[in-house]
Amino acid sequence: MKLWVIVCCCVLLSACVSTPRTSVSRPAARTRLPADNDRAEVQRTMKKAARALRDARLTDAEILYRQLTQTHPNLxxxxxxxxxxxxxExxxxxxxxxxxxxxxxxxxxxxxxxxxxxxxLKQxxxxLETSSKVLPADSAYRPQIRALHSALLEAGQS
Structure with a gap:
C-alpha cells in the first residue's frame, strides 16, 4: 500500500512540477477570435467579464463568460x-x-x-479530508489516507 501512495504522489507531482502555481492569462492575441464583425463585441465582453472577475463580482463574470461559451464555444x-x-467559487x-x-x-x-x-488535486x-471525518478512528485505511493527504498537500505547494 505504501508503494501505491508513492506512485500516486509521483504522478501528481510530475503533472505540476514545471508549471507556475498561478493561472496566467495570455494576451488577447493568443485567443482565436471570431470574424471581424464579432471581434469587437467579443473583446468588449471579455474585458467586462475580466473586470468583474478582478473586482470579485464572480456571478457577473460567470454570466458573461457563459454567454461567450454559448456564442463562441471555440475560444x-x-x-x-x-x-x-x-x-x-x-x-x-x-x-x-x-x-x-x-x-x-x-x-x-x-x-x-x-x-x-x-x-x-483540490478534489x-x-x-481525503471528508474520508477522515467519516471513517471510524480504528479504520485500517486511516494511515494511508493521512499519508496520501499529506503528500497531496505537499504536491500542491510545489
Missing part, C-alpha cells in the same frame, strides 16, 4: 477564464468540466492542463 480563453471563476466539478471543454478546442493550452490538474484533497 479556449473563455473556457479557461470561466473555469477560473468556478475555482474561485470552489465549484470544482464545474471547473473540471469547463477546463476539459476548453481542451477540446485547444489540446496544446498548458494553462488549461495545469488548471485542470489543480482542480483535480482529491477534499475527498
Amino acid at each position: 479556449p480563453e473563455v473556457w479557461l477564464r470561466l473555469g477560473n471563476v468556478y475555482m474561485r 470552489a465549484q470544482l466539478q464545474a471547473a473540471v468540466r469547463t477546463y476539459t471543454q476548453g481542451l477540446r478546442h485547444d489540446r496544446n493550452d498548458g494553462r488549461l492542463w495545469y488548471n485542470l490538474a489543480l482542480a483535480r 482529491s484533497v477534499d475527498t
